[in-house]
Amino acid sequence: MNRNKFKRQLPLYFMLIPGVLVVLVYNYLPMIGLIIAFQDFVPGEGFFRSEWVGLDNFKYLFGMNNFPRVIWNTIYIAAAKILLMIVVPVVFALLLNEIRNKHFKRGVQTAIYLPHFLSWIILAGILIDILSPSTGMINQVIKFFGGKPIFFLGDNKWFPTVVIASDVWKEFGYGTIIYLAALTGIDPGLYEAAYVDGAGRWRQLLHVTLPGITPMVVLMTTLSIGGILGANFDQIFNLYSPAVYESGDVLDTLIYRIGLVDAQFSLSTAASLFRSLVGLVLTVVSYKTAHKLTGYRPF
């Protein structure tokens, strides 16, 4: 009986082989490869003959002059993005929800989530052009009103703002659609009941709409907290330059430069390990929090 059952399940095991193998080789083995963070890894010597150095790489990393600055940049940029990615999409979804004209509603939706699907290469190309101090669209407007052109991407005062604003610009449409989907899930009977009880537009918003989308807001936010140390590598890598390292260098760009530009494999991996551990803890904590607050479980 049991053998028969196993035989029938055999194909299920076969189906899992390719996926298990690929994940083993490219996800789990690299995790073991993280041990080079505790070595002075030399590619020619391999994992086994490279010298063990204990926590030296971490000591060096945390002692680097720009490390506190990089951590601050990473957290500041990510936190601002998380906050704005609650406020802007929720406001937009609420406004769109007030619109009766279906065509208008659809048109706005179509426009606002287009940037979400374009790569940061394309968008960086566009941003570099429209933010250019000489010919860019934005500076043309500033000059038209008599202002002095601003070098947005080369000025430490402006760079983080540009990064935060442009990411919100790229992604707010996506967030809006998610919250809009949550809004359509609200029972219309609740609005009718509120209306009968004398609630106007404003009170319906406060007592029906907002409580209705709170679970989704909590969920999206807690999920994004896990990624706080990965403050959008694609974006910053394509927009920054040495002139704005002070305000724009983040953990992931630092890991890239130490690892693949300076070829300091072990030091870069120490930074990766630090980032992964913090990310893991934050992810687990935020998943748990999300589950506690909203009863949601993604897996």
Place this chain on the structure above:
Amino acid sequence: MHYQKTIAGSIANALIYFVLILGALSCVLPLINVLAISFSSSVPATAGQVKLLPVGFTVNAYQYVLEKKEFVEALWVSVERVVLGLTINTVFTVITAYPLSKTKSRFQPRNVFMWYFVGAMLFSGGLIPTYLMVSATGLMGSIFSLIIPGALPIWNMIILINFFRELPGEIEEAALIDGAGHFTALTKIYVPLSKPALATLALFTIVGHWNNWFDALIYINRPENYPLQTYLQTVLTKQDYSVAATISSIGNLSDRTIKAAQIIIGSIPIFMVYPFLQKYFTQGIVMGSVKG
């Protein structure tokens, strides 16, 4: 919502329309500006006179770009990548999702495998160890370095598992009683029934492969084998004055119009699948949020 019409309400409505239009324009105008520049002559483009319509209409920038060997080669690599990537990702997603969509009573080790895959999502070996693994498996420099390491998109697989689970279990039972094996049940019943889900995942896979640039930057050592986005990364995000200098003699071309034309061509596939993306977009979100 139910409410009575008031003057304050009408003002509020006007404000709402205003904010929404502003938001929508902010997303579209920069693209239209670049489109206009790509079709403009070099002098007005370089002087910053182009707003939303081309000035001195010309297709010279496009001609130049499409005759440029590096650009066309990169475009071809991207097409190859999307086709290969889509095929492999879809096969891996389907055959892995099927066993995992079974309940624990039908496939005992289901949860163990599930945790195995979820674990791979939660923690990562990071840049250098992954790079060393790609190198150790001999993929360096090959187009497969862009496809094999991510052959199984785990998040997509979870979406598909949830979709498979929504299908009535009796169908599978009936098939198995009729003597069909799991492979037949999967290819003859599950896959045809999940066409909408698979189409959605395919769209996201296409966009993902088309937009990805970083892996090629580190794994592909010869720039002539770069896919388009990686090639564009080297052209668009660095201020390169040499190009402008060498082509100024050709006349109706400038660095700015050429960059604009490349931006537009680089995003054409996205515009092409956009109507479909839009259609399946909310569906995808709904599928992704199905409780397990």
